[in-house]
Amino acid sequence: MNTRNCASSTFFSGTSGCEIDHSKVKAAILVKHGFKLTAAMIATATALLAACHSGNVFAIKTFCEYAKNGGDPNTSAVGYGGEKVNGYSAMQDQFTLEDYSEALAANIAGLGNAKFDVYYVDEDNNIYGYDDGTDVLAGFPLNYVSCSATPYSSSGSQATLVVNFAHKDAKKALEHANYQHVDFDVVDALVGLMAVDIVKVSSTTYKVVEHVGGYDVTALFGGATTLTNVFVGATSASYANGVVTISTWSNPKLGEPSALHTAGIDGYMWSGKVIDRTAV
Amino acid sequence: MAEVVINGVHFNVDACKTMSEKKFINVMDDVHFLDKPKAERQAILKDAYKMIVGNTETDKVETSDTVDAD
Numbered sequence: 001m002n003t004r005n006c007a008s009s010t011f012f013s014g015t016s017g018c019e020i021d022h023s024k025v026k027a028a029i030l031v032k033h034g035f036k037l038t039a040a041m042i043a044t045a046t047a048l049l050a051a052c053h054s055g056n057v058f059a060i061k062t063f064c065e066y067a068k069n070g071g072d073p074n075t076s077a078v079g080y081g082g083e084k085v086n087g088y089s090a091m092q093d094q095f096t097l098e099d100y101s102e103a104l105a106a107n108i109a110g111l112g113n114a115k116f117d118v119y120y121v122d123e124d125n126n127i128y129g130y131d132d133g134t135d136v137l138a139g140f141p142l143n144y145v146s147c148s149a150t151p152y153s154s155s156g157s158q159a160t161l162v163v164n165f166a167h168k169d170a171k172k173a174l175e176h177a178n179y180q181h182v183d184f185d186v187v188d189a190l191v192g193l194m195a196v197d198i199v200k201v202s203s204t205t206y207k208v209v210e211h212v213g214g215y216d217v218t219a220l221f222g223g224a225t226t227l228t229n230v231f232v233g234a235t236s237a238s239y240a241n242g243v244v245t246i247s248t249w250s251n252p253k254l255g256e257p258s259a260l261h262t263a264g265i266d267g268y269m270w271s272g273k274v275i276d277r278t279a280v
Numbered sequence: 281m282a283e284v285v286i287n288g289v290h291f292n293v294d295a296c297k298t299m300s301e302k303k304f305i306n307v308m309d310d311v312h313f314l315d316k317p318k319a320e321r322q323a324i325l326k327d328a329y330k331m332i333v334g335n336t337e338t339d340k341v342e343t344s345d346t347v348d349a350d
Contacts, residue, residue, distance in 0.1 A: 204311050227290035228283050235296060238289040238312055247311040248295075 020179070023124045026187045027061035028095065028165065030145065033115035036136045042127065042182050045189035052191045053261035058116075059190035060104070060163060065096035071170045091170035093120070100151065100159035103194060103212035108147040108163060116142050118165050121186045131178035140177075141168040195271035196221075198252050200278055205243040206231070206252070211271040218242055221254075224263035230255050284332050286324070287313065296332045304329045 031037065041051040051057045071091030075083040097104070117139025120128040129137040148162040167173040195211035207218045222239025224230045231237050232255050235248045254260065254270035282293035289312045296304055305325045313321045 226281070226283050228292040228295075229281050233295075234292060236289055236291045236308060236312060240288070245311055247307050 020126055020181070021124065023122045023126075024063075025066055025095065025120045025128075026063050026123050027059060027121040027190050028063070028163070029119040029121065029127075029139070029190065030058040030060065030116045031119070031139050032056050033117055033141065035117070036138050037119060037127070037129075038136055042180075042186075045184045045186075048184075048186065048189045049191060049266065050258075050261060052189075053193070053257040053266070055257065059192045060095075060097075061187055061190055061192065062098045063095040063163075064098045067094045067096075068092070069094055069164075071167070071174065088171040088174070091167045091173060093165045093167070094148075095163050095165075097161045097163065100149070100161045102151070103210070104192070105147050105149045105151065105161055106212060107195075108145060109149075111145050113144045116145055118142055118145075121190070123187065125182050125184065125186045126179045127182060127186065128177065128179045130173065131176045137178055137180055140165070140173050142166055143168050191267045193257055193269045194267055196254070196268050197271050197273040197275055198254065199275045200252070201243055202278055204247065205245050206249075207243055208254070211273065216242070217268065218244060221265060221268075224260070224265055226263045229259050230263050230265065232259075284328070286328050286331070289313070289328075291328060291332055293332050296329070301326065301329045 029037065035056045037051070037057070041047055041057075052059050069092040070089040072089050073085045074087045074089055075085050077083045117130070119137070119139045122128070127137065130140045132138040143166045146164045146166070148164060150157075150160045153159050196208050196217060197211050199207040199209055201207055207216060208221045209216050209218075218239070219242065221230055222244050227237035227239070227244070228234050231244065231246060231249065232253050233249055233251050234246045237244055237246045239245075252274050255263070257269040260266075260268055284291045284293055284296075299307065305322055308325050308328075309318070309322060313324055316324065
């Protein structure tokens, strides 16, 4: 007959010889489910910034408040017996952003039940994640990311945006939580991407504006080190007087975020939209 | 993507190489270097075309001054 070991009898009740000071979480790093932040990606601020433009890493910052919803033990008693734990309730981490953003609210609302994993970052550059048994820290698996928006200020409070991270398994999130410390300002290095539109102003001139709110960022794009890698398909391009002049551009589109980053433009990606204002 | 930069105008080498010199000048003439007289503009474009067509090893060439017509 096979013997077995009693796993539940192993209980490490000690604490670290050097406990970290659990400071406030300031940012979340969402990654596509299964994607992990490798040692190379978090080696330097430059590497992390590049990762934010890879299409797999999505930073959300800056948080100013935290609340936990759920994640408590469910107990029940049978007959005249004492209570026993029979599981943990579903858990959400709820972070309030310092500033309300229509663009971020719109994008989070559009995520639906898309599957992500999440890392949290505190102000002391500790990255919290999920120990999946490998050498590389994983993100906490999520069922969904949603937002609770208060889009307009009232007499007593400003507009607020709360981001809800719903854990896939509350018990496992607690059981397998781990963290690693890095030696650079992680929150500062993180950049979320903002959607931009191309606006055709005349037959040969264009602008680039933020998709939500229409903020004109043409000067930033016009200052790229390689314009034809930014304005993909343009035969030639130059920037002056607030517009980008392009000789021929039959199928206007902007480069991938990684290409924009390489050209010196951080924090933007093309929405896929081209607005023709030549008739205005 | 290879690019040649002349006086702030970025030329897409691959796209420009598909054009003849005449077509290149026709396409660019009323678009770039508009602060210069037409003759000077066309001379710049002619030199630019030569630079682009001959640019096989360097991805990017920066010039700080107007390309000399002759």
